[in-house]
Amino acid sequence: xxxxxxxxxxxxxxxxxxxxxxxxxxxxxxxxxxxxxxxxxxxxxxxxxxxxxxxxxxxxxxxxxxxxxxxxxxxxxxxxxxxxxxxxxxxxxxxxxxxxxxxxxxxxxxxxxxxxxxxxxxxxxxxxxxxxxxxxxxxxxxxxxxxxxxxxxxxxxxxxxxxxxxxxxxxxxxxxxxxxxxxxxxxxxxxxxxxxxxxxxxxxxxxxxxxxxxxxxxxxxxxxxxxxxxxxxxxxxxxxxxxxxxxxxxxxxxxxxxxxxxxxxxxxxxxxxxxxxxxxxxxxxxxxxxxxxxxxxxxxxxxxxxxxxxxxxxxxxxxxxxxxxxxxxxxxxxxxxxxxxxxxxxxxxxxxxxxxxxxxxxxxxxxxxxxxxxxxxxxxxxxxxxxxxxxxxxxxxxxxxxxxxxxxxxxxxxxxxxxxxxxxxxxxx
Numbered sequence: 001x002x003x004x005x006x007x008x009x010x011x012x013x014x015x016x017x018x019x020x021x022x023x024x025x026x027x028x029x030x031x032x033x034x035x036x037x038x039x040x041x042x043x044x045x046x047x048x049x050x051x052x053x054x055x056x057x058x059x060x061x062x063x064x065x066x067x068x069x070x071x072x073x074x075x076x077x078x079x080x081x082x083x084x085x086x087x088x089x090x091x092x093x094x095x096x097x098x099x100x101x102x103x104x105x106x107x108x109x110x111x112x113x114x115x116x117x118x119x120x121x122x123x124x125x126x127x128x129x130x131x132x133x134x135x136x137x138x139x140x141x142x143x144x145x146x147x148x149x150x151x152x153x154x155x156x157x158x159x160x161x162x163x164x165x166x167x168x169x170x171x172x173x174x175x176x177x178x179x180x181x182x183x184x185x186x187x188x189x190x191x192x193x194x195x196x197x198x199x200x201x202x203x204x205x206x207x208x209x210x211x212x213x214x215x216x217x218x219x220x221x222x223x224x225x226x227x228x229x230x231x232x233x234x235x236x237x238x239x240x241x242x243x244x245x246x247x248x249x250x251x252x253x254x255x256x257x258x259x260x261x262x263x264x265x266x267x268x269x270x271x272x273x274x275x276x277x278x279x280x281x282x283x284x285x286x287x288x289x290x291x292x293x294x295x296x297x298x299x300x301x302x303x304x305x306x307x308x309x310x311x312x313x314x315x316x317x318x319x320x321x322x323x324x325x326x327x328x329x330x331x332x333x334x335x336x337x338x339x340x341x342x343x344x345x346x347x348x349x350x351x352x353x354x355x356x357x358x359x360x361x362x363x364x365x366x367x368x369x370x371x372x373x374x375x376x377x378x379x380x381x382x383x384x385x386x387x388x389x390x391x392x393x394x395x396x397x398x399x400x401x402x403x404x405x406x407x408x409x410x411x412x413x414x415x416x417x418x419x420x421x422x423x424x425x426x427x428x429x
Contacts, residue, residue, distance in 0.1 A: 034168035037268070041168075042263065042331040044175045045183055049401055053183045053254030054122040054262035060133045060245040065235040067098040067138045069228035073363065074146040076288065078220075082211030084149060088140035088142045089212050103131040126184055136191035143198030146207055148285055155201040163194035179319040181260045201304050211243045226368065236371030237379035241407075242352075244382055245425070252389040253396075261397075263331065263338040266290045268319070271311055276356040279304060284360035291365060294426045299418055302359075308357045312350040344397050348404035358415055363365045374414055378407045 042050070068091035078084045106113060106127055109394075114120075130248055140159070147155050147234070167190025174182030250258035283304070290297050319342050327339030362371035381403045388399055 017045065027140075037168040037172060038263075038266070039332075041171060041183075041328045042137045042335055045173065045180065047256040047259030048254075049123075049180045049183060049259070050262050051250055051258030052119055052126050054246045054258050055117055055250050056133070056184060057187070057256075058129060059127075059130050060137055061243045062080075062240050063102065063130065063134045064138050064141070065239050066232060067102075067134055068142070070094040070232045071224060071227055071237060072138070072142040072145050074220075074224040074227050075142065075233060076149040076284065077224075081206055081208075082216070084146065085207060085209065086212050086216040087224065088146060089209070090217050090221055091142050092362070093217075095122075095135060095142075099131040099138075101134040102134070103128075106131065116251075117179055117247065117253065123295045125181060129188060131182055133188060133191060136188070136195055140191065140194045140198045143195075143207075146202050147205060148196075150205040151285060152201065152205045153282070159194055159197045159201060159224070160210070162197045163407045165188045165191045166190045166226050172322065173318070231374055232369050234368070236374040238371075238375040241375070241378040241382040245385070248385055248389075249393075251286060253393055257393060260335070260337045260341065263335055264342040264345050265349075267327070267338075268315070268342060271315055272349065272353050274354055275311065276308070276353050276386060279308070279357040283358065284364050287361060287364035291422075295417075296311065296423060296426060298419060298423050301361075304357065305354075308354045312353050315353070316346050316350050319343055324383075341394065341397050344394070344401055345349060348401040348408075351405055351408045355411045355415075361415060361419065365418055365422055370414060370418065374407075374411055377410065381407050401426040 031214065045053075071087055071091035074082050075087045078087070110124055110127055114124060117127075119126070140163075144156060144159070144337060147153075147159075169184050169186075170189050171183050171186030174185050176182075178185055215376065244259065246258055246261060249261050268407075283300075286300065287297050290300075323346070324336060324339035325341045327342065328336045331338070385396070388396060391399065
């Protein structure tokens, strides 16, 4: 009993708790507007429109990890701000070139891409806007890592609020002007405002272009070559494994089913979006700093693990007891199917929530190669789904959940092993 009180007291007094609380509270406020608007949006836009929109957002999520060769991930590590600033500029140079090339490809092969993805031609603009969405999303992520580097967690929360507030509000307003295109245009404007906010916040936190030069950009491109060399493809596989089910469902079933799946994913990802991402960001900075100073992370790791495990269990209970009724009540009877499949999907999202909370451990302890091995394993496992396209939709979802549980159990084993190895290493030193 005394030990439990000590753990709880340590949690409340820790820097991780303070920084995570700032990010979670800010993220919660930021997510509150679009979440509250979902019952309205789901009645304004059809499952088919949401399915096409889900394909668009999935493509952005997948292509984002390729667009800057992952150099933005290195921004947090240099001790000198000038080196980090050159990394930011380098990453955005690649980002601009990549998305310009992507637009050219889409311009000439749009019809074939629509056919391959099984998207109606009336949603062709969704595909044309993928390069712009990817460009804006990647641009903000670079400023995001700069702010994390400077421990500007409140600024990160403000930016999330600005983006989500703009996006959700405009998606409703644009419905009356642009009809089914209101979803994607609201998303683009949200990204654009987010970039402006990120620029303003970064300048307040010591970002300057004064120390940027061609020589230094070449230097950092070589010094941090391990990110495109080892992290880019593995990260692509990791994100693809997370987002590919939407693309697979849209291709082998229909955009309507992709829309149902998208709503289930949105609701089940609330703990992932509100909490796990914030924890991962804080742990990235916190564990990186402790590693530099050769300080134990075991206590922090255990405390956070207990916290996220409790949240995951609560999510499973709530969805299984009230899922179908909640979906029907809040989003309309048309979306009841989403509630039904959520009872199956919740198991994979609960375990994903726990794993994602600790995803930055691989980066902060510089175990990128080991992370790559797991991501390859996960990628291959998800690819297996394409061989089961003739399954009933519900059985397809069950197979997907089984694959996720197996993969993330392996992820946990790797996490505990690298933390254990790190602890032994600092004891010897």
